[in-house]
Amino acid sequence: MVDISFILNVVFYRTESGNEPVWEWLKELPREDRRQKGGDIKTVQLGWPLGMPLIRKIGRDLWEVRTDLERGIARIFFTVDGNHIILLHGFTKKSQKTPPNELKTALARLGNYKRGKK
Numbered sequence: 805m806v807d808i809s810f811i812l813n814v815v816f817y818r819t820e821s822g823n824e825p826v827w828e829w830l831k832e833l834p835r836e837d838r839r840q841k842g843g844d845i846k847t848v849q850l851g852w853p854l855g856m857p858l859i860r861k862i863g864r865d866l867w868e869v870r871t872d873l874e875r876g877i878a879r880i881f882f883t884v885d886g887n888h889i890i891l892l893h894g895f896t897k898k899s900q901k902t903p904p905n906e907l908k909t910a911l912a913r914l915g916n917y918k919r920g921k922k
Contacts (some may be wrong), residue, residue, distance in 0.1 A: 810852065811850055811887075812884065812888060812889040813888045814891065815888050817890055817892045817917060825913075826893065826894040827891075829894040830894060833873075833896075834875075840873060844870075844871050845869060845880070845889075848882075852889070857870065858870060863911075866881060866892075866910060866914055867882055873896065877897050877898070877899075878894070878895070879894065879896075879906070880893070881906075881913075881914075883917065892917070893913055
C-alpha cells in the first residue's frame, strides 16, 4: 500500500504568458515516448526521493528525470517544493552531454519560480 502523504503533486511550470513549456514539449513527443516519460514522472511522484539511474541531482534545488528513448535521451529538469514536483524544462538530446543552453533555461525557470513565490 502506498502512503499518500509522500505522493508529490505534479505541477507544470507556467511562464508569465501562461505557457506550460514541459507540457507543450511532451505533447510533441510520439505516443510511446510520452507514455514512457509519463511513467518515469509517475515513479518520481510516488517514490521521491530517488537517485540514479532515473534521477540525477544537477544542483541546489534542481534535478533531472532521465529517460532513454528510441530517438534520443529525454530529460526533464525539475524542483521539489513541499509536496509538489515542479517540471521546469524538458528536452531531447542526441549526445551524453547536456547542452549548456538547456541547463541555462532550467536554471532561469527555477529562479523565476522561486521569485514568484515571494
